[in-house]
Amino acid sequence: MNDSTSDDSTPTQPALLAAWLEALPEPHIVFDHDYRIVAANSAYRRQFGHGAQVVGRTCHAVSHHSPVPCDQAGETCPLARARLSGQRERVLHLHHTPAGEEYVQIELVPLRGESGQPMYFMEKMEPLRIAQGRSGAQGMIGRAPAFKALLALIARVGPSQASVLLLGESGTGKELAARAVHQASARAARPLVVVDCASLPETLFESELFGHERGAFTGAHAARAGLVEAAHGGTLFLDEVGDIPLTMQVKLLRLLESGTYRRVGQSELRRADIRLVAATHRDLQAMVREGRFRQDLYYRLSTFPIRLPALRERVQDIALLAESLLARVAPGRQLALAPAALRRLMQHPFAGNVRELRNVLERAALLTDGSTITLQTVEQALAIDAQPDTSVATPAGTPATGRATLRSMEDDILRTALRAPAGTRQEQARALGISPRTLYRKLRQLQEGETRFSQ
The missing domain is CATH 1.10.8.60 (Helicase, Ruva Protein; domain 3)
Structure with missing residues (x-):
């Protein structure tokens, strides 16, 4: 191969580079300033080459099936960024593989010659298995720029130990994103424990989170480990963290700052090795200003905030x-x-x-x-x-038209559930075919609506 960037003293440099890359387990390529591949290891050829020759072709032709560089085809080009910064760059791309298009993390490193200027560029590629860019896959799916930006942030923070705060409207997939953060971490083989803060009554919150000793309260007939203990070595996901009672927020802060906690009814400190991910659809900063959420806990949770696109x-x-x-x-x-x-x-x-x-x-x-x-x-x-909602504007259970609507029927069912003992909420949710979290949310909305009507 004619290597226009080499001089007579290094005629075999591409061959040496190829031998060096072959020892690396991840897909690697080296290419020149014109995007032309001069060396590729077998892992790259197997995953992206489709059995064809790759040396001598451009990286964008092999990985993207594109005749033009990435930045001319709607993606970020790591080579263009490295030329500006003069240092290594990381980006997230969709690459063609034998299984279809898959998300890949790319790390590009300039390889400098004796002049100190970049002579070649080396790319390492790692599949990002937390999301897919094609239909039919499980987990997170998408190709839109806002979705790719979300994935890039998850890929960045996933391998770290930083606390992550997922922000976004209801239904945007915050639990899927939390699982993606966990799967991208070194804790992926350990448990991901989900705490549904919205469905836990305040009286049981501490016991559920930290566990309790036998006899700690009425009904505690045996010692029980909490969800923090179950998450040891893994990730604790606090869903709807904005619903945590103020009385519990200080105890959660202590756990995050010291890594210690106590079971209810026990004086002995226990240690927890957890990585925390939290999520909420609420405006926590507004809640801090209103005194409904601790400022110190907010800053502890939001080390790395990620907003999920609607x-x-x-x-x-x-x-x-x-x-x-x-x-x-x-x-x-x-x-x-x-x-x-x-x-x-x-x-x-x-x-x-x-x-x-x-x-x-x-x-x-x-x-x-x-x-x-x-x-x-x-x-x-x-x-x-789109059915008209008349449940607030009319007396309970009596739509303005005098005819039953789906909403009024649902509200009647929820009012019945509201009069039942709190301990039967899970059974009620199962009977209604919804999750306990959804039931609690609907009950809260019903109570708030009837309070407004009574005023």
Whole structure:
């Protein structure tokens, strides 16, 4: 191969580079200023070369099937960034593999010659298995720029020990993002323990989190480990952290600052080796100003805040998400959206984000007898949520029209649940076909609505 960047004293440099790369387990390539690959190891050829010759071709032609560099095709080019910074650069890309397009973390390092200037550039590629850019996959799915920016932040913070605060509207996939942070960490083989802060009554919060000793309170017939202990060595995910009672916030702060805690009814300090990820749809900074959330705890939780984009910020992902969600809500049916139906979904604001999209698709699947979901069916599925909400403007259980609506029927069921003992909430949720978290949220919304009506 003609190496225009080498001089007569180093005619075999590409061959030496190839021999050096071959000892590295991760996919590696070395290329010149014109993006032309001069050396590649077998791991790269196997994962991205598709059995074809790669040396002599451009990196963007092999990895992206693109005739132009990444920055001319909608992605960030690590070579362009390295030319500006003069140092190593890390980016996240979608690469073509035998299994389809997959997210890959790229680390580019300039290789300098005797003049001190970059002579070649070396790239190391590591698959990012926490997300996919194609439909049919499990976990996080998307290709939109806002989604890629989210993944890049998760890839950055995942391997660290930093606390992560996931911010975003309900239904944006905060638990999936928390799992992705955990899977990207060195703790991936250890437990990820989810604490649903919204569904835990204040009286049981400390016991659930830290555990208790026998006889610590009425009904504590045996000692019990808490969720912190269950997460030892792994990740503790506090979902809806904005719902943690003020009385518990100081104890949580102590755990995060000292790594120690006490079971209820015990004086002995225990140590917890945990990595914390928290999530909320609330404005914690506003809650701090209002005195409803401790400022010191907020700063301890938000070492690395990540905002999850709403679905309306990644409209181009709706087609991918819809295909995957239909496979889950209607397994074995091979349902597809008509083009007009997909366009209608892409025009909908989706205040409930991916969770609302799933609900609409599940309704549409139930309303479809054939294999194609039509525009009319999607309109019908969307119209169910568009029913007028008269439950606050009229006395309890009596819609203004005198006819039963889905909302009024739901509220009647929730009022019955509200009168039942708190200990039966999980059984009630199972009977209603919803999660305990959803039940608690609906009950809270109902109480707040009736309080406003009574005023």
